[in-house]
Amino acid sequence: MTAVVAVIGGGIAGCATAAFLAEAGAAVTLYEREAIAAGASGRNSGVVQHPMDPVLEPLHETSLELYAGLGHGFALPAEPSGILVVAHDAAPLSADFTALQARFPVLAPEWLEGTALRAAEPTLAAGVCAYRLATGRPVPPAAATRAWAERARAAGARVVEGEAAVLARRDGRVEGVRAGGRLEPADAVVVAAGPWTGAAIGARPEWRPVIALWGVVAQVRLAAPPGHTVEQAGVESLTQPGGGPASLFSIVTVGGASAVGSTFTPEEPDAEAIAPQLVERGAGFVPALRGAAIERVRSCARPLPADGRPLLGPVAGIQGLHLATGHGAWGISLGPGSARLVAEGVLGGSVTIPPELAAARFGAPWSD
């Protein structure tokens, strides 16, 4: 019998899950309250990179393989352009570098200074220290999500844009979703609604394992942009519970457009006011940014998980409800790998979701 599956959320997690489900023969409807890639999946910095967490590494590797065969106009650069992790202060950066060498030799960490650094990346300011990691493939911010949505459509999924959906449940199992005032019955529901996942399943207010961590990105065009993706050290601490400073510099260039980021705040920021500050601060690392005209500003919310890792698969206390969310700062880098795991689980495959990633670790979302 054909499984009927509703997916809530048209970001990368929802679109890729819908594609895998439809390709496996399920009758899939995806509901997106605005438009495909309206959230973080269309407004991010656009780099597919290693997540610096051994538990997440397999999701990244699978995602790279899946991107290579994605099609629908999506082109993943064959080789990483490299990420330069930068700081003004050498001592903490050097400690960070030594730790990474031991933990992730696969990233071939390479300390660069003096003339070697200037030769590798001439756009950096004097006095900036850096190490290089063999990861980081820049892609246009919405490209992957749109391609997954197209792939879902091509496999027969119905994609409904401009309609919010919420979970409908009864007697410990899903009934389907409520959308546009109707009950749309489904055997299984996958919720991939980013930071709005708790609301989409009608969870009690205290059950919020995924919250919003807002970010602003300013897009500029430089005559000679950095050849690497450049990231100020510290992003891992920012996207963990407890957080860190409210802003860290990054610059990612695709097709001549450079995305300069980014902020990390629980409240939605005043993006237009913040964007010039990001570019000005960035000039301390890449002097060509000084006075650069901003051609676009993007603001969106990362789905920040309470313990730093995604929530995948079945939810405790109910049959037929699955999550694909909580990718924080790494959703473009991990989303397809997660989506495939979730889709296999929905269709009853013999898939094992690592306990550190299982959505059920946060308990039942309701008290009844």
Ligand SMILES: Cc1cc2nc3c(=O)[nH]c(=O)nc-3n(C[C@H](O)[C@H](O)[C@H](O)COP(=O)(O)OP(=O)(O)OC[C@H]3O[C@@H](n4cnc5c(N)ncnc54)[C@H](O)[C@@H]3O)c2cc1C
């Ligand atoms: C500034 C910034 C830069 C980033 N840069 C990178 C990067 O370079 N590389 C990387 O890997 N990651 C990056 N990320 C993280 C990445 O963008 C996210 O992890 C990823 O996009 C999350 O995807 P998602 O599908 O889970 O959520 P979202 O993209 O938020 O999608 C959820 C969707 O659900 C919809 N929705 C919500 N409620 C409902 C409802 N009730 N009914 C229907 N639809 C609903 C929303 O409208 C939204 O479109 C960045 C994030 C930010 C903020």
